Amino acid sequence: xxxxxxxxxxxxxxRRPRFRTAALLALPLVMAGAVVPAxxxxxxxxxxxxxxxxxxxxxxxxxxxxVAPAAPVTVRVYxxxxxxxxxxxxxxxxxxxxxxxxxxxxxxxxxxxxxAATPKQVQAVRGWLxxxxxxxLSTTPHFLSVQGDAKSVRQAFGTQLHSYRKDGRTYRAPAAxxxxxxAVAPSVLAVTGLDDAPHMAGPASAGVNPRTxxxxxxxxxxxxxVPTKVPAGASAVPQTGHDRRDLLPPxxxxxANSGPFSDYFGATPATGTPAAYGKVQPYALRGYTGKQLRHxxxxxxxxxxxxxxxxxxxxxxxxPTIGSDAxxxxxxxxxxxxxxxxLSRTGPETWTDTQDPSAxxxxxxxxxxxxxEQSLDVEAVHGVAPGADILYAAAASCQDPDLSDALDRIVxxxxxxxxxxxxxxxxxxxxPSSDPVYDDIFMRGAxxxxxxxxxxxxxxxxxxxxxxxxxxxxASLPWVTAxxxxxxxxxxxxxxxxxxxxxxxxxxxxxxxxxxxxxxxTFSGGAGGGTSGRVGEPLYQHEIVPSTLAxxxxxxxxxVPDVSAVADSGTGFLxxxxxxxxxxxxxxxxxxxxxxxxxxxxxxxxxxxxxQAQGGLPLGFANPALYARYGTPAFHDVTDTPLGANTTLAMxxxxxxxxxxxxxxxxTTLRTMGHDTSLHAVAGYDxxxxxxxxxxxxxxxxxxxxxxxARTHGGVIGAPQR
Numbered sequence: 270x271x272x273x274x275x276x277x278x279x280x281x282x283x284r285r286p287r288f289r290t291a292a293l294l295a296l297p298l299v300m301a302g303a304v305v306p307a308x309x310x311x312x313x314x315x316x317x318x319x320x321x322x323x324x325x326x327x328x329x330x331x332x333x334x335x336v337a338p339a340a341p342v343t344v345r346v347y348x349x350x351x352x353x354x355x356x357x358x359x360x361x362x363x364x365x366x367x368x369x370x371x372x373x374x375x376x377x378x379x380x381x382x383x384x385a386a387t388p389k390q391v392q393a394v395r396g397w398l399x400x401x402x403x404x405x406l407s408t409t410p411h412f413l414s415v416q417g418d419a420k421s422v423r424q425a426f427g428t429q430l431h432s433y434r435k436d437g438r439t440y441r442a443p444a445a446x447x448x449x450x451x452a453v454a455p456s457v458l459a460v461t462g463l464d465d466a467p468h469m470a471g472p473a474s475a476g477v478n479p480r481t482x483x484x485x486x487x488x489x490x491x492x493x494x495v496p497t498k499v500p501a502g503a504s505a506v507p508q509t510g511h512d513r514r515d516l517l518p519p520x521x522x523x524x525a526n527s528g529p530f531s532d533y534f535g536a537t538p539a540t541g542t543p544a545a546y547g548k549v550q551p552y553a554l555r556g557y558t559g560k561q562l563r564h565x566x567x568x569x570x571x572x573x574x575x576x577x578x579x580x581x582x583x584x585x586x587x588x589p590t591i592g593s594d595a596x597x598x599x600x601x602x603x604x605x606x607x608x609x610x611x612l613s614r615t616g617p618e619t620w621t622d623t624q625d626p627s628a629x630x631x632x633x634x635x636x637x638x639x640x641x642e643q644s645l646d647v648e649a650v651h652g653v654a655p656g657a658d659i660l661y662a663a664a665a666s667c668q669d670p671d672l673s674d675a676l677d678r679i680v681x682x683x684x685x686x687x688x689x690x691x692x693x694x695x696x697x698x699x700x701p702s703s704d705p706v707y708d709d710i711f712m713r714g715a716x717x718x719x720x721x722x723x724x725x726x727x728x729x730x731x732x733x734x735x736x737x738x739x740x741x742x743x744a745s746l747p748w749v750t751a752x753x754x755x756x757x758x759x760x761x762x763x764x765x766x767x768x769x770x771x772x773x774x775x776x777x778x779x780x781x782x783x784x785x786x787x788x789x790x791t792f793s794g795g796a797g798g799g800t801s802g803r804v805g806e807p808l809y810q811h812e813i814v815p816s817t818l819a820x821x822x823x824x825x826x827x828x829v830p831d832v833s834a835v836a837d838s839g840t841g842f843l844x845x846x847x848x849x850x851x852x853x854x855x856x857x858x859x860x861x862x863x864x865x866x867x868x869x870x871x872x873x874x875x876x877x878x879x880x881q882a883q884g885g886l887p888l889g890f891a892n893p894a895l896y897a898r899y900g901t902p903a904f905h906d907v908t909d910t911p912l913g914a915n916t917t918l919a920m921x922x923x924x925x926x927x928x929x930x931x932x933x934x935x936x937t938t939l940r941t942m943g944h945d946t947s948l949h950a951v952a953g954y955d956x957x958x959x960x961x962x963x964x965x966x967x968x969x970x971x972x973x974x975x976x977x978x979a980r981t982h983g984g985v986i987g988a989p990q991r
Contacts, residue, residue, distance in 0.1 A: 316427055316448035319457070321701040324464050326435045327442040333432040336441050338420040340430070344403075344462035345670060346394055347412040347706055348386035349455060356384045360715035360748070364890040366897055372886045374718035377683050384713070385410055390456035397453045401425035411677060411709075422463065430463070438631065440466040459705045461670065467632050468700040469667045470692040472584065472642035472866060515623040517586060521637040523848035524860050527923045527935050530555035534758030534766060534840065539921035543784050545776075545939055546917040553920040553940065556843030556861030557757070558602045559652010562835065562871060564763045567965025568878055574656025575877035577885050581685030582647060582870065583675050584692065586623070587616055587663040588640035590847035590857075591647060597857055598648050598845035605655045612647065615678060616663030621671070634667035644846040645862055646691055646870045653874035656881075660685050667692070669703045673710060676721075680714045686880060686887045688714070689873035690723045690743070691866035695731050696802055699742035704803075711748035711890070718887030721749045722873050724865035725830045726797030729772060729946030733792060738799060738947060740829050745801040750891045751829035752869040753958050754796035754836025755907055755950075756918075756942045765964075767911035769918060770957035771796045771836045771863075772945020778937040785939045789917075795945035796836055796865055798956035801827040809896045813954050832895055833907065833958040834871040838863030839920045839940050851929050875963050882971040895960055900953075903970050904961030909943035909950045918942040 350356075362370035375383070394413060395405060402421035406414040419430045419441075426447035432439050442464035449457050531537040535551045542549060563569040588594070592612065599606055624633035643661065650659055662684070664675040672692070679685050711721050726741035728734045744751035754771035776790030800818055806825040819825040835841065841863030849855050880888050888894065898904065910916065919941045927933040943950070950957040 315451045317451055317454035319426075319447045319449060319460055319702070321704065322426075322428075322443055322447035322460060322463055323445065324442050324466065325697075326466070327431070327433050327444070327464070331433040331435065332444075333434060333439060335444075336419045336430040336432055338418060338423075340419045340441070341416065342418055342422055342430070342462070343406070343414065343416045344422075344460055345412045345414050346398065346460050347458040347709070348390060348394065348410075349458040350384045350386045350390075350709075352384055353458075356380075356712055356716065360712045360890065363718070364715050364893050366894050372718070372889070374887065374889065375716050377681055377717060380713055380716055381410070386456060393453050394456050397450060398425055409677075410681070426460070426463070435466060440464060442466070458709060459702050461700060461702050461706070463702075464700075468669045468694070468698070468703065469632065469634060470585075470669070470672055470694050471667060472639050472692050515620045515636075517589060517620055518623060518637045520588075520590065520640060520846070520848045520855055523850040523858055523929045525858060525925060525929050526556070526861050527925050527931065528552075528555075529923070531920075533761050533763070536761070541782075542778070542921050542937065542939075543782070545785055545788060545919055545941075550919040550921050550939060553839035553922045554841070554861070556841055556859075557759075557835065558843055559604055559649065559655070560602065561759070561763055562649075562653055562842070565757060565759050565765045566834070566871075566875065566963055567765065568653070568875060568963075568968055570965060571878065571882065571968050573654075573878040573881050573968060575654030575874065575881055576656035578654070578656075578687065578877040578880045579658040579660055579685040580650050580654065580870075580873050580877050581660040581662050581679050581688045582643070582650065583662045583664065583672065583679070583688060583690050584639055584643050584646065585634055585664045585667040585672070586620060586636040586639045586643075587614065587661065588643045588846075591640075591643055591661070594644055594846050594857060595647050595651065598644075598859075599651060601845065601859075602652070602843070604652050607651070610658075612651075612659045612661070614661045614663065615684070616661075616675070617665040617671070620665055622666040622668065632668070639667070641844070641846055641862070642691055642866055645842065645844045645866055646689055648844055649842055649867060649870040650689065650874045650877075653871055654877040657874065657877040662688075669700055669706075673703065673706050676707075676710045676714075680710055680717065680719060683717050683719070686719060687873050687876050688719060688721045689870045690721065690749075691864075691869045693724055693726055693741040693744055693797075695726070695728075695735050696739045696742050696745060697731075697735050697737060701803060704742075704746060707743045707746055708748055711746065715748060715890035718889040720876060720888050720891045722752055722869050722876070722891075723749045724797075724869045725751050725753050727754075727794050727836075727864045727866075728797060729792065729795040730799050730948055731797070732946060740799050740801045740827075741797045744797070744829055745804050745827055747804060747807040747827060748890060750872075750895065751831045751959070752865055752872050753798050753830030753833035754863075754865045754868045755833050755958055755962055756837035757835035757840045765905070768835075768905060768907045768958075768962060769911055769943040770833075770907060770909050770945050770948070770950025770955070772909070772943060772948065772957065773837065773839070774941040774944045776939045776941070778939070782937075788939070789919075789941035789944060790939065792944070792946060793940070794838070794864070795948070796830070796833065796868075796957050798829050798945075798948045798959075800956070801829070807892075809892050813896050813899050813960070815954065818954075818956055828956060830957075830959040831892055832872055832904075832960055833962050834868040834875075835962075836863050836865050836868040837942065839922060839942075842867050851927070851932070872963075875967070878968055879971045882968050884973065898967065898970060899960045901966070901970070903964060903967040905964055906952060906961050907950050907958040908952060908955075909945075909957075 623636035772795030775793035
């Protein structure tokens with residue numbers, strides 16, 4: 270998840286874990302979409318409540334009355350399948366390095382045979398829905414998509430649909446939690462679509478785009494600068510098979526960084542700017558390359574490349590120039606050229622909601638704004654793990670159903686070992702009825718040996734964005750590895766120097782240039798983290814995460830992140846992408862970018878190296894192995910004050926006012942580091958960086974014979990079972 274196209278578009282000593290060996294992953298929580306006993310159905314006889322179907326914003330004070338009975342409604346009903354407890358137990362066992370079942374993964378066919386919905390279950394769900402007046406639009410192994418009206422909803426789910434005011438707009442939602450007939454309840458995992466509020470993930474956090482003043486994630490391309498011809502490689506004709514046949518837009522408006530830069534942290538003092546914190550601060554970096562990150566995190570000496578491992582990248586849409594951009598970037602920065610077939614793509618036949626979000630298109634995803642995310646993810650993975658295969662799995666839009674469909678394609682075909690997801694949304698803006706859908710995907714993936722990694726977001730604790738302190742989704746779910754962010758500093762020779770937790774305050778240069786305005790300034794971006802409001806604490810966190818964090822919202826809850834890597838845009842990654850420039854030309858350019866959108870593919874790439882080090886055995890769900898290494902030399906223990914409590918770290922940035930060139934002037938700001946809202950990177954586990962960032966010892970710890978290997982792996986190593 271990258272911030273605005275800047276492009277930044279309880280302390281104590283570490284504790285060593287003392288894990289139980291049996292139920293390392295057993296989750297003390299109820300799945301958000303799991304049915305509850307009929308006795309809880311508020312007197313509705315022979316029906317079972319689906320508790321996640323009543324949005325918190327559907328309050329009586331916002332109620333605008335019942336929706337017309339004939340109002341059209343499209344919903345998805347997801348199948349629970351057979352033996353969900355058995356699936357969870359299997360995913361737990363194969364993911365636990367201390368279990369004798371570790372790494373004994375199943376194939377997709379075996380998963381389907383043991384856990385998929387039976388024809389009898391599918392028929393029961395279909396009969397219930399069609400009997401209530403719905404018609405079936407499509408059937409997949411995971412859900413039925415059906416269309417009906419508000420009258421059908423009342424018949425099938427035992428609740429009326431009402432209109433509610435939310436964020437200045439009117440949306441429909443159930444007036445009471447939906448219920449399911451007891452006879453079909455065991456076959457139903459979740460129902461989505463009963464409310465029609467936007468549930469959209471974004472590749473960038475909210476905030477203001479420094480080029481345009483537009484919300485981040487919104488394309489900054491203006492109509493006067495959009496080429497009249499579709500660039501080569503873009504979709505030129507509508508696709509078929511969908512009721513929305515959107516074309517992908519041309520590349521977004523160009524962004525470039527203004528110098529001067531530092532070649533390494535502190536290399537070039539910003540002479541002529543005011544002092545801050547006792548000295549003139551240095552310029553921000555030019556941007557790291559993959560080779561530099563490999564060296565900084567100590568993985569280049571391993572000679573590992575990720576060969577034999579496939580990393581999937583899931584984003585919305587598909588940049589029409591990603592192939593040529595990735596090849597150009599690799600050649601420019603000394604990365605190995607892509608082998609034939611090394612970068613491949615899979616995706617839907619159609620795109621939807623491609624428009625920029627506006628009053629006319631409230632569900633618009635700003636398709637061209639996702640191209641930079643795709644470029645970042647692909648180039649970062651290849652730079653850090655140049656031998657790994659990369660599968661780009663495109664989603665038809667940024668909506669939850671389309672993103673979950675992209676993930677399902679990977680799991681159903683066992684298309685990758687590692688899946689990087691640089692997108693998400695605040696917990697309060699996400700759809701809780703989708704939680705069990707994602708959980709099901711991640712558990713089936715874990716059972717197949719697939720690990721999922723998700724960015725925690727770029728808005729810190731989200732309070733400035735949503736008004737409440739919260740975490741992001743899907744990073745907060747228990748079967749995904751949540752990736753936080755740091756500010757990374759290297760020495761002149763490229764060696765690792767230090768990291769802080771990523772959190773940036775932004776102070777403008779005062780008129781006249783003699784001082785900075787109100788140091789440290791205002792928060793401009795930082796790694797997401799904190800305590801989930803609705804996900805219980807998984808056991809792999811029990812003896813690691815401080816109780817003050819786990820109990821921050823009452824009972825023990827999931828805390829994120831799990832692990833972290835470089836994310837600060839001032840110490841970020843140099844990315845290459847074809848863009849639309851002020852003279853209306855469309856060509857390749859490079860710029861520095863950050864965000865947990867960077868940290869996530871970096872961690873995914875390092876995990877590809879770890880899998881190769883482990884002899885090719887897929888790592889699967891990574892959290893048990895990550896937490897087993899907590900407090901060891903495998904991780905840097907990152908804090909906000911790596912040079913001492915009395916040393917405040919900062920950088921000076923110069924940015925083109927229009928984002929592309931100096932025609933409209935240059936803006937100078939001071940970026941103070943290590944200030945992440947209410948979140949703090951401290952000694953030990955923390956809610957900015959998790960267990961820390963990988964060291965060279967991290968990869969070494971996966972090699973057979975490494976000291977401590979038997980302790981963390983139970984001595985179980987064998988050929989991958991897929």
